[in-house]
Amino acid sequence: GAGVSQSPRYKVAKRGQDVALRCDPISGHVSLFWYQQALGQGPEFLTYFQNEAQLDKSGLPSDRFFAERPEGSVSTLKIQRTQQEDSAVYLCASSLKTGGSSNQPQHFGDGTRLSIL
Amino acid sequence: DQQVKQNSPSLSVQEGRISILNCDYTNSMFDYFLWYKKYPAEGPTFLISISSIKDKNEDGRFTVFLNKSAKHLSLHIVPSQPGDSAVYFCAASSYSGAGSYQLTFGKGTKLSVIP
Numbered sequence: 001g002a003g004v005s006q007s008p009r010y011k012v013a014k015r016g017q018d019v020a021l022r023c024d025p026i027s028g029h030v031s032l033f034w035y036q037q038a039l040g041q042g043p044e045f046l047t048y049f050q051n052e053a054q055l056d057k058s059g060l061p062s063d064r065f066f067a068e069r070p071e072g073s074v075s076t077l078k079i080q081r082t083q084q085e086d087s088a089v090y091l092c093a094s095s096l097k098t099g100g101s102s103n104q105p106q107h108f109g110d111g112t113r114l115s116i117l
Numbered sequence: 118d119q120q121v122k123q124n125s126p127s128l129s130v131q132e133g134r135i136s137i138l139n140c141d142y143t144n145s146m147f148d149y150f151l152w153y154k155k156y157p158a159e160g161p162t163f164l165i166s167i168s169s170i171k172d173k174n175e176d177g178r179f180t181v182f183l184n185k186s187a188k189h190l191s192l193h194i195v196p197s198q199p200g201d202s203a204v205y206f207c208a209a210s211s212y213s214g215a216g217s218y219q220l221t222f223g224k225g226t227k228l229s230v231i232p
Contacts, residue, residue: 033217042206042223042225043220044222045220045221048216048217055215055217056213056215056216056219058215059219091160091161105163106163108160108162110160
């Protein structure tokens with residue numbers, strides 16, 4: 001596709017349930033990022049993949065958060081035993097070069113709005 | 118502690134006039150700065166960027182200025198159009214030390230261009 005695609009667009013889950021969010025980056029993009037955006041805030045970095053390798057997971061808030069990109073294209077962000085504070089918009093971004101690179105923009109999908117009841 | 122600050126939550130400008138959005142940062146390791154535009158229920162869209170080795174970058178109606186000594190950047194939109202109404206995020210890039218260039222975002226400024 002032409003842009004970054006995320007699904008589902010909206011997800012409602014009960015506290016304690018597991019959820020999985022999908023990201024399909026721009027074709028050929030090496031770098032893939034996940035961000036979390038709380039209401040009224042800017043996006044905050046969660047994790048980074050270079051192809052299939054997860055090189056940076058320093059932003060993941062707890063061990064309940066897990067991300068994978070097994071074939072170096074589509075990525076899944078999984079949240080186990082969800083809690084109310086996990087409610088946010090989860091954004092995926094991709095960029096062409098390794099590391100995201102300085103001097104290279106990241107291109108974002110429309111996000112998944114997650115609501116935990 | 119916020120490393121990227123957008124101190125104006127909102128800004129209203131008359132159509133045809135200049136819009137100036139401001140951003141301050143504290144981390145001197147930031148070496149690349151970006152502005153993103155966001156409409157409701159959509160993801161941020163890349164608008165314009167500037168490297169830390171430059172002080173100005175222009176793209177059509179959009180110009181970004183960087184003042185490194187003041188750790189300040191601004192986005193100028195001239196002339197402003199109603200379609201420019203959106204939330205604008207300032208973002209800064211730095212090497213994480215773990216293999217990636219992370220973006221650190223401000224909280225955004227909501228621009229309203231009045232016809």
